[in-house]
Amino acid sequence: MTRPSASPTRARRLLRLLLLLALVGVGGYLALRLAGDAADPQSDRFRQWWQGDDEQRQALITIQRERCDGAPFVLPADGFIGLLYGDPRGPYSAAAPHQGIDIFSPGEVGITPVYAATDGYITREASWRSALIQRVPDDPLQPGRTIWLYYAHMADRDGNSFIEPAFPPGATEVFVPQGTLLGYTGDYNGDSLRDIWVHLHFSIVLDDGRGSYTNELEFANTVDPSPYLGMSLHHACATDVPACTPDPTCTP
Numbered sequence: 001m002t003r004p005s006a007s008p009t010r011a012r013r014l015l016r017l018l019l020l021l022a023l024v025g026v027g028g029y030l031a032l033r034l035a036g037d038a039a040d041p042q043s044d045r046f047r048q049w050w051q052g053d054d055e056q057r058q059a060l061i062t063i064q065r066e067r068c069d070g071a072p073f074v075l076p077a078d079g080f081i082g083l084l085y086g087d088p089r090g091p092y093s094a095a096a097p098h099q100g101i102d103i104f105s106p107g108e109v110g111i112t113p114v115y116a117a118t119d120g121y122i123t124r125e126a127s128w129r130s131a132l133i134q135r136v137p138d139d140p141l142q143p144g145r146t147i148w149l150y151y152a153h154m155a156d157r158d159g160n161s162f163i164e165p166a167f168p169p170g171a172t173e174v175f176v177p178q179g180t181l182l183g184y185t186g187d188y189n190g191d192s193l194r195d196i197w198v199h200l201h202f203s204i205v206l207d208d209g210r211g212s213y214t215n216e217l218e219f220a221n222t223v224d225p226s227p228y229l230g231m232s233l234h235h236a237c238a239t240d241v242p243a244c245t246p247d248p249t250c251t252p
């Protein structure tokens with residue numbers, strides 16, 4: 001007499017148990033995500049920007065066209081400074097957090113001006129549709145070293161550029177004083193299918209020691225823009241709506 005390997009009832013019971021475990025796992029994960037979001041006021045601000053009416057969106061906007069007291073740079077665009085430096089929110093992560101700040105524009109593409117944060121030399125690689133990089137030969141906060149300022153997303157979804165004609169593709173080392181109009185914000189995201197909101201990505205990138213900039217996509221190659229702009233812009237030190245603060249640095 002042969003013994004059946006597993007009775008249909010036992011198999012069903014096992015399947016039910018596995019299903020239950022999967023449900024508990026997914027439920028737990030969602031609960032943790034929700035709890036995390038609830039504890040993160042910046043998530044509320046994103047919701048307010050996404051779903052709020054005009055007045056609620058306006059309440060999130062930083063307008064700062066002058067340098068903050070004691071800060072060397074001027075904010076390159078007005079808007080909702082939503083994604084801060086070091087933010088691990090998607091598509092970023094704790095291991096590869098956001099390398100700069102994202103300043104979201106309230107209007108359509110091609111309207112919100114982008115200005116040079118400081119004096120320096122603008123370069124636009126021949127293939128760049130939406131980005132500029134600016135060489136600052138003498139870091140005002142660490143004299144003697146070169147830093148680079150990266151401005152991105154100044155084109156529409158199809159790659160039509162909103163960069164000023166003074167900086168055509170291939171332009172190198174065009175000197176601009178602080179406050180020079182560089183272009184207008186857009187929602188270009190390369191060939192990625194991921195939709196992005198109209199914004200400027202701004203970051204401070206380290207020099208490679210050989211006359212060029214390091215890879216601006218690597219967090220380790222960038223520095224916290226907070227002391228340069230005189231605002232608290234590190235994810236770990238988020239304030240309600242960033243504005244000039246006497247001591248913008250904190251220890252994350």
Ligand SMILES: [Zn+2]
Pocket residue numbers: 083098100101102200201202
């Ligand atoms: Zn960004």
